[in-house]
Amino acid sequence: MAVRRGEVHALLGANGAGKSTLVKILAGVHPADNGVVHVDGRPISFQNPMDAMNVGISTVFQDPALIPDLTVRQNLQLSDIDEAAFTPWLTWFELEDLDLDALVRDLPLETLRMVDLARALARDPQVLLLDEITAALTADQAERVFALLTEWREKGRAAVLITHRLAEVRRICDRATILRDGRNVALFEPNASPDATNGAATGTMFDVDEHDLVEAMLGAEVTELEEKDESEPLSPNQQGSRSASDEVAFSVRGLTSGDVVRDVSFELRRGEILGLVALEGQGQERLFSLLSGDRSPSDGEIFVGGRQRRWSAPYDAVGDGVVLIPGDRLLALLPNLPVRQNLVVPLFSRIRQWLGIPADERQRVRNAIDRLSIDTRAASQVRRLSGGNQQKVAIGRWLVAGFRTLLCFDPTRGIDVQTKRETYALLRELAASGAAILLYTSELAEIPLVCDRVLIMHDGRFVEEQDAARATESSLLTAAHGLEVPA
Amino acid sequence: MSQAPLPAQPAAEPAGLAARAAARVAEHPTLALTGILAILVLVTGFVEPNYLSVSGARNTLLQAAPLGILAGAQTILMLTGGIDLSVTMIATGSAYVAANQSPEGAAIAILLGILVGLVVGSANGVGVAVFRVNPLIMTLAMSGILLGLFTAWAQTILQGSTQMGPFLKLLGGGSFLGNRVPYSVVVWALIAAGLIWLLRRTGWGRLLYAIGDNEIAVRLAGVRVWQVRITAYIVAGVLGSIGGILLGGRTGAVDLQLANAFLLPSVAAAVIGGTSIFGGVGGYTGTILGALILSVLNSMLTFLNVGQAIQQVVYGGIVLALAWGYAGLTRRA
Structure with missing residues (x-):
């Protein structure tokens, strides 16, 4: 060139x-x-x-x-x-x-x-x-x-x-x-x-x-x-709420953390993808660290399957099936270790799992790699993988271990068009099989494609809820700036 | 050259042989270590022809067994990004307790000796994992505390026998099969098998590597990192105890300087064997070879009869050279 x-x-x-x-x-x-x-x-x-x-x-x-x-x-x-x-x-x-x-x-x-x-x-x-x-x-x-x-x-x-x-x-x-x-x-x-x-x-x-x-x-x-995407749009307006059931998998009430997250409440149903939209720095990072057990809220309650939970570490959240895919890939990866070692870490989070290796470990890793089509040419060290493949590894470790509620923080930031599409399809698939997914994204165009409902956060609060299928970039942006959306 | 991309020239590699050899070695570091070990054995045999015999090998292994076990403790901790500078004091203390309790019988002596490692390892683990004290500081301070405690106790509650019992002497210094195979090597082999299994075939082993590479990612995966760290320090403490008891058995009588000289070699054996001080990389196979290399080196310097001072300089220099050469190789990989 x-x-x-x-x-x-x-x-x-x-x-x-x-x-x-x-x-x-x-x-x-x-x-x-x-x-x-x-x-x-x-x-x-x-x-x-x-x-x-x-x-x-x-x-x-x-x-x-x-x-x-x-x-x-x-x-x-x-x-x-x-x-x-x-x-x-x-x-x-x-x-x-x-x-x-x-x-x-x-x-x-x-x-x-x-x-x-x-x-x-x-x-x-x-x-x-x-x-x-x-x-x-x-x-x-x-x-x-x-x-x-x-x-x-x-x-x-x-x-x-x-x-x-x-x-x-x-x-x-x-x-x-x-x-x-x-x-x-x-x-x-x-x-x-x-x-x-x-x-x-x-x-x-x-x-x-x-x-x-x-x-x-x-x-x-x-x-x-x-x-294909254009001919059969994934958006739910024709299909009703695609796979969401009425069973609430995860909910929070009055969640507060200093003045960064204020009085946040929502319900997340099984089979549902709930979008979250916010401008930079509106408290979404803190919210996710509260929801994943990484930080304790100063006020408010978290419910999993209807029962109130008090978490002191991600250990507790993961034990309740609530897992996080962090926005910063470096927080989810073991950069110098192979893909396999990265994927299996959550399999050993309980002490009783320490003295052994599940007989199907290899198979599970294989399945996750295939399902995400992770490019394993540079598999001996994850830091040598491309950004998109690293993101797949970050997602893959929860495919290996299993979960019920998935918290996704901007999973498609900085990855290419095809990996983005694969990621949307995967999220829909996971929701269809009964997972509850909370998806924060900085790409507003993703919302109508992937989500069922969307919440808009501004200055630490939820200010709006919109039907994702009808959400447009302009309506989302207006709300994200804390402005009234004209009806 | 805007349009057509140039066809890739088939690479005519200059200096291909050397580069490929280096790459091969970097891929299989144990091969290189085995080579170094073989060369050292031959050189030592050249210096002292009697060394290439059963008794020469036995003496080297007798030296290597306690070192290898102490280096095992360092390997485990270094994989998590930690280190144990108190491992030689744990060893000394355990041997001291075992000698003191020898009149009560070998079983009690061994159990109480190992209890020292359990207790001290737990304390180190809690300090590092819960109170987040830097491992260097934590274990260095622990080493000082132990030296003080045992110096005081030697006059009071641990007054009495400083001789190891006959069973422990046999275990540490004796051999079987016509005086060919030292018992301590059997103990070492069992421990080595156990460590290699732990590191390669258990979830705990996977977590050690993972924590050494990125603790935050492990925490977000739902692991209680402190649990892994504490258990690692406990295992290291127990290994320190076992190494100390074998060492005490070999020398017969114990004093408070028993294992002092093993601190640098225990770290060096792991580093030479390819375990990174920064965590996440390494394994016990390399450490075994590292311990053997250092033991042969020690014998060689003894045979050369160059005096203690020069021995120290040469020993330190060779350890540095090995560590440096290894780092260069693995960086290229």
């Missing part, structure tokens, strides 16, 4: 296609086994990240590359960045109020992404590599990034943007390279005629059909899947 000056180049592909690996090679983190990188026509070999920076390549990786126990300022000093070059970028991102002496671990993820980006920009690079920069950002922050990229292009610099959001690609990218299974399978170059290339400000990828991109990313079979 080639990246030109004055272009924003999209790098697309399904999970595990090799996007992040390519970025790491370009950034000098991994050595290339083979092949050559040319910068301004000269072949360059990178031994370490410094080499890449010295030729003007600056990278923002998928996970914030900041040291949590240092302050922002100390992190800057560590990477030898001049504050004077850094702060203007913060201002650009409307973060001028950021306290540079705040510990990185105390800052929210989306701020860290912006700090990371500002740091990369402060090096005044020629080429900017952005690995899923927008995945954790709020909509208005993403807008700032897009504005930046537009300006970047006008300055004649180059940027490579990795994203799963095709709308972004069509909006701001000039060309797109598609990777599949580690190979460059397609290049979308809508303005191939030579006179068009310098008309930079037009988002020319806009002329490309999203379906063509998806097809190139996933190979042919997926487009069929998509058509």
Whole structure:
């Protein structure tokens, strides 16, 4: 692939296609086994990240590359960045109020992404590599990034943007390279005629059909899947409440935790998928840690199967069949251990299970891997799996162990279209077999596809309930901002 | 080069042989360790031809058995990201109690000796798992406390015999089959089989690795992590006791310095065997080889007759080199 000056180049592909690996090679983190990188026509070999920076390549990786126990300022000093070059970028991102002496671990993820980006920009690079920069950002922050990229292009610099959001690609990218299974399978170059290339400000990828991109990313079979989706929508409006029974599996009353979660009550029925929608930082993280037994509420009651439960640790919740798939995959994975070891951990949560291994352990692992179609090529260490496959492992450990109530925190964040679809289908399947599922998601488009009902949380409270089938992105967003939804 | 992706060149690997050998070794670290062990045995045999005999092997194994058992305690704890710096004081204390109780009979001596490991291991476990004291601090402090307690008790409640009973002497230093196979090696073999089974074929073993890799993920999987940690420290304490009793039996008489010299080797044997100090990686097979390597090394340095000071320097240097070489190999993998 080639990246030109004055272009924003999209790098697309399904999970595990090799996007992040390519970025790491370009950034000098991994050595290339083979092949050559040319910068301004000269072949360059990178031994370490410094080499890449010295030729003007600056990278923002998928996970914030900041040291949590240092302050922002100390992190800057560590990477030898001049504050004077850094702060203007913060201002650009409307973060001028950021306290540079705040510990990185105390800052929210989306701020860290912006700090990371500002740091990369402060090096005044020629080429900017952005690995899923927008995945954790709020909509208005993403807008700032897009504005930046537009300006970047006008300055004649180059940027490579990795994203799963095709709308972004069509909006701001000039060309797109598609990777599949580690190979460059397609290049979308809508303005191939030579006179068009310098008309930079037009988002020319806009002329490309999203379906063509998806097809190139996933190979042919997926487009069929998509058509199937459209022909038989999963949404419940025709079918009534798909699989929900009247039996309440899990309910909470007046749940409160400081002033982060306030007086939350809801009922979750067997066979039901209850959606939860909220803007960033409305107490949803805390709510999930209360519901999974990781924290004790300061007030309120939790009922499982009609009986009140008092939990002091996830141990108790899991014992009642209430399990959590956390939003941060790192909280669910054993990064250095094989897929198998990851999947079996919940099988041994009780002391009586310690002195042995269930005879069907192998079979259960096999089943979970097959059911989730986990790509086991890099199975010896889970940290080498792609993001989507890691998410599957996080889900898989509960398939192996079994559960009755599933708490899913944003399970499709940062994973590709196909894995998302697989995840929806799996959740529906689990609900149909009698599980109760609470699904928090930051992708509003998922709600009508997957959920039966949806609750909207704002400032620690549930402010609305909507019928998921009739929920639109705008009605959900309005409610999530704490506003009345016009009837 | 915008359109057609370049066809991948069939890789003409330079320096392929060395790289492949390194990769092979990294994949099967036990092979490398066995190789190192064999080379050390041959070198030692070259220095002292009498070493390559049944009695030479027996002496090495006699040395290796207590070390291997103490290193087993470290292996278990290191897998969880912990460590036990009090293991040699547990060993010494257990041997001391066993010697003191030897007049009451071997069974009582052994049981009370092991009780020391049970109690101290539980205390370590509670400190680390419940009160969340750093394992280094917890066990180092415990080691100091034990030394103080036993120094005081040696004058009071543990006054009396410092000689191991005949059965314990036989167990620690005796051999059978025409003086060929030491009893302590049989004990070690049984313990080794038990440890390997625990680590590979039980849920508890799986949890040790899992906790060492990511404690939070294990907690969210519904495991009470503190239960696993406490039991690990208890098992380590009991192993420390058994190692100490065998060591005491070998020397015959016990004092409060009995197992002191084993602290560094017990950690080193596990590290050389490929168990990571940071947890999650390793196993007991490697530790066995590590303990054997260190014992042979010890014999070699004794035969070289270079004096205590140089012995110490060479010993430390070789331990460092092995650990470093191993780390380099596994990082490449």
